[in-house]
Amino acid sequence: MPIPQIQAAEADGLTKEEAMRAAFEELGVPPDAWEGDSPDDIRRVATAALELDPSEVTIRVLSEGTKGLLGLGGKSARVRVSLQEAPDTSPADILRDIIDLMGIDAEVETEVREDELYLNIDTDDVAILIGRHGTTLDAIQYLVNSAVSKASDVRQRIVVNAAEYRExxxxxxxxxxxxxxxxxxxxxxxxxxxxxxxxxxxxxxxxxxxxxxxxxxxxxxxxxxxxxxxxxxx
Structure with missing residues (x-):
């Protein structure tokens, strides 16, 4: 599967909340998007604006900051925000990754049949993919279904097929x-x-x-x- 791309930004502010907003703005959150001042409010608005799940955002406070005495000698707060894009967990891409690991050149097409998703493999190495009585194809199908069920709440039976073997x-x-x-x-x-x-x-x-x-x-x-x-x- 592709390695997730990670984006990160560090920013300073008089408070850690200001630093959080500044870091998120560097990552693309519009300055006029903010609603609320708490760290939870900032995270909620930012993840919505960036169309990310909260689990894909890591906020690390590098420095809480200090006010100093009479406004002198204070230290800015510093925050680092990391965004991690969720890896592609589409059934077809998972199957392509498995086939690539097997060293087989193939194309994968998807087809919906009633409540099942068929992944049809087009390759010259059909015999290797199918195996005796379809044992290899069944093993690949099991791996794809397991990977998809762990990565998604969607429950749809996935059938891996090659050269109309299933039919x-x-x-x-x-x-x-x-x-x-x-x-x-x-x-x-x-x-x-x-x-x-x-x-x-x-x-x-x-x-x-x-x-x-x-x-x-x-x-x-x-x-x-x-x-x-x-x-x-x-």
Missing amino acids: KREDMLVEMAHQAARRARATGREVPLEPMSPRDRRIVHMTLRDDEDVRTFSRDEGRFRAVVVAPSDS
């Missing part, structure tokens, strides 16, 4: 489910399928949920968890 995989799983159902009906026995990801298992369950002749359930744990298709009366 092709779903078609294959649907056919596999129907074949297992036919075999279970013909033999009267359970038909265990290969271990699958939660997403793939859900596709199998949903495919056969309305088939009255068979039932589906999952067996084993972790990476060995798999769907079993069995006759309804077994």
